[in-house]
Amino acid sequence: MATLEVKDLHVAVTDDETKKQKEILTGVNLEMHSGEIHAIMGPNGTGKSTLSQTIMGQPGYEVTQGDILLDGTSILDMPVDERARRGLFLAMQYPAEIQGVTNAEFLRAAINARRAKDDQISVMDFIKKLDKNLKLLDMSESMTERYLNEGFSGGEKKRNEILQLLMIEPTFAILDEIDSGLDIDALKVVAKGVNSMRGDNFGSLIITHYQRLLNYIVPDTVHVMMGGRIVKTGGPDLAKQLEKEGYAGLRDELGLDIKLVDDEN
Amino acid sequence: MDKTAAKEQLTAAATAHGEPAALVARRQAAFDHFAASRMPKMARFNFSDWDLFAKQPALTFTESTATPDLPEIKEEAIRLVQVGQTTVDVHLPKTWADQGVKLMDLFAALDQFPDLVADQLMAIVKPDENKLTAYHLAYLNSGVFLYVPKGVQVDQPVEVDLVQDSTVADREFNAHLLIVTEPGSSVSVLQHTTTLGTAANRASLMVEIDARRGSHVNFSSLDELGDQTLTYFKRRANIGRDAKVEWAVGLMNGGDTVGDMDSELTGEGGEGDSKLIAVTTGDQHVGINNRVTHHGQHTTGNINQRGVLLGKSHLVFNGIGEIIHGAHDANAEQQNRVLMMSPDCRGDANPILLIDENDVIAGHAASVGPVNPVQMNYLMSRGIPRPVAEHMVIRGFLSSVIAAIPAKRVREELIAILERKLTDGNL
Numbered sequence A: 001m002a003t004l005e006v007k008d009l010h011v012a013v014t015d016d017e018t019k020k021q022k023e024i025l026t027g028v029n030l031e032m033h034s035g036e037i038h039a040i041m042g043p044n045g046t047g048k049s050t051l052s053q054t055i056m057g058q059p060g061y062e063v064t065q066g067d068i069l070l071d072g073t074s075i076l077d078m079p080v081d082e083r084a085r086r087g088l089f090l091a092m093q094y095p096a097e098i099q100g101v102t103n104a105e106f107l108r109a110a111i112n113a114r115r116a117k118d119d120q121i122s123v124m125d126f127i128k129k130l131d132k133n134l135k136l137l138d139m140s141e142s143m144t145e146r147y148l149n150e151g152f153s154g155g156e157k158k159r160n161e162i163l164q165l166l167m168i169e170p171t172f173a174i175l176d177e178i179d180s181g182l183d184i185d186a187l188k189v190v191a192k193g194v195n196s197m198r199g200d201n202f203g204s205l206i207i208t209h210y211q212r213l214l215n216y217i218v219p220d221t222v223h224v225m226m227g228g229r230i231v232k233t234g235g236p237d238l239a240k241q242l243e244k245e246g247y248a249g250l251r252d253e254l255g256l257d258i259k260l261v262d263d264e265n
Numbered sequence B: 001m002d003k004t005a006a007k008e009q010l011t012a013a014a015t016a017h018g019e020p021a022a023l024v025a026r027r028q029a030a031f032d033h034f035a036a037s038r039m040p041k042m043a044r045f046n047f048s049d050w051d052l053f054a055k056q057p058a059l060t061f062t063e064s065t066a067t068p069d070l071p072e073i074k075e076e077a078i079r080l081v082q083v084g085q086t087t088v089d090v091h092l093p094k095t096w097a098d099q100g101v102k103l104m105d106l107f108a109a110l111d112q113f114p115d116l117v118a119d120q121l122m123a124i125v126k127p128d129e130n131k132l133t134a135y136h137l138a139y140l141n142s143g144v145f146l147y148v149p150k151g152v153q154v155d156q157p158v159e160v161d162l163v164q165d166s167t168v169a170d171r172e173f174n175a176h177l178l179i180v181t182e183p184g185s186s187v188s189v190l191q192h193t194t195t196l197g198t199a200a201n202r203a204s205l206m207v208e209i210d211a212r213r214g215s216h217v218n219f220s221s222l223d224e225l226g227d228q229t230l231t232y233f234k235r236r237a238n239i240g241r242d243a244k245v246e247w248a249v250g251l252m253n254g255g256d257t258v259g260d261m262d263s264e265l266t267g268e269g270g271e272g273d274s275k276l277i278a279v280t281t282g283d284q285h286v287g288i289n290n291r292v293t294h295h296g297q298h299t300t301g302n303i304n305q306r307g308v309l310l311g312k313s314h315l316v317f318n319g320i321g322e323i324i325h326g327a328h329d330a331n332a333e334q335q336n337r338v339l340m341m342s343p344d345c346r347g348d349a350n351p352i353l354l355i356d357e358n359d360v361i362a363g364h365a366a367s368v369g370p371v372n373p374v375q376m377n378y379l380m381s382r383g384i385p386r387p388v389a390e391h392m393v394i395r396g397f398l399s400s401v402i403a404a405i406p407a408k409r410v411r412e413e414l415i416a417i418l419e420r421k422l423t424d425g426n427l
């Protein structure tokens, strides 16, 4: 069983123009194990994406306090590629387009990056695995010979992120708003993909604004984030409660002094 | 230079070579021009002090004994191999020979088919254009002639392997590939230039293509001359009415190189597509003019140049789209892009549009900079280590040109050279 721990995490970003540091995460605590699906919900601008980017090790996020541990080892000093090879995966909100690199070539390189030099995936095994996952995600084979994300529609890009997830088989996958911009059929397909990964060796952290996704991918744990930290943790019912009452209700219930984006002045 | 002695040597050597009096006379005229004129200039690239000819030049023909490693050849393949001044292999299947296709040593062609060759040689690139073109004709010592008769569609690629013999020093490599395609014919040519040996020598390489009415030439070149070779090249196509010439050049030379690519759209409706990639390493200097000139109406020109710079190298791409007055409805597109892979390299992508007509379309794009960090980050976030990701992004960046080479074997060879250069350049 693998463990991902976020301990008292404080993260700051520097504004490009003013050069001022701004603290976004104000002490996040989170522990998850493989075999579990966690969901994070929270109002706009509260730091959910900041948390996912920081776990993955994307540039631009400065950890000012706290730690992130994978199986007990701090990963803060590891570059993004090493974190990925250790089993972390972040489905991107805006995947990059790369001309001249085919999707298939990219997938193979990503798989092989996690394997030993003398144990690279064979062409046959790769194609078999690819075919299986394409079918599962209802994707056309031609998508794999196209250049990586180039000219893909928004929904196709998201589907392609899930294809990568299925091909790379990470230990922990962070899915940041994977449901945004998806039509209902695509949403089901994406959920099917994630669910197919469920098992003892896979854990996922799902960030969403909509309870609907959680009907398809039922989480074990739901966290609510506000003001840069997790303020409440519960079961799937917590998501349903939020859907009904909104964040203001929960804030007031918890007696928090946090300003929400759409509060009146 | 002792001009009198040089001219006497030239005359004696050409005569001893058994050349027709007319050619000897053209060489002499070219020599006079060479001796009297100055080096040509290139925008943003200075090569005026390059030793592109000897202090006391001499016309020499030397039999090469060096033998290159040649890949096995298939029965149906069309191939000519030259090592230095020696044609070591000509393979032209009978079906093509019977249809009048000619692939042969240039001097043999001058001898056997003077009507086809004599007036055509350096009719498109004129010897009196500049010092280097004059030098080329005066001291031309090897060449290949390819002729495709009217209406003949050559569906096998014609492979031309030019091997510079640098097993010894002081060997001039002044080689000329002359291609004539008659109306309605088509052919694709794969040129491969390499160097055998490590002596420091120069090369003056030219390609002339006369693509006559409605003919179609696909010309790719994999240039892989040695680190010690100083190269000047000029490749020019005269593109006739409704004719089309597509260039795909993989410039992988190890030494300093200056070159011109020229597509002259002389006929109405002609099309020129000029793609070139270059990878520069170490302290190499490479400057390229890639020009498409629209003379005819309804002509289409496209330039796509892509370069990758490593180490302390210096690479200049000038893209020149020229529309001459009267070339109505011409379409001139170009892009010139360079990727700078080290802080010490110097790159320049310079679009030049010279337009003297109103109802035309012209567009250009240029970029100079490092690999896109967003792309790099995306690949790395999937576990791909930085060097592998860099290779992938670079290959992708070059892919539009690599994909234009019609032979898979050559594409793979080019990618292998590219990978080797990137690895040697510590990427």
Ligand SMILES: Nc1ncnc2c1ncn2[C@@H]1O[C@H](COP(=O)(O)OP(=O)(O)OP(=O)(O)O)[C@@H](O)[C@H]1O
Pocket: A013, A014, A015, A016, A024, A042, A043, A044, A045, A046, A047, A048, A049, A050, A051, A060
């Ligand atoms: N690079 C950055 N520079 C400046 N501010 C940033 C940067 N990254 C994030 N922020 C700010 O940090 C706050 C949290 O942003 P984040 O994207 O993490 O929120 P979120 O919870 O994912 O919101 P949403 O639900 O809208 O996606 C926002 O106020 C945002 O503007």
Ligand SMILES: [Mg+2]
Pocket: A048, A049, A050, A176, A177
């Ligand atoms: Mg977000």
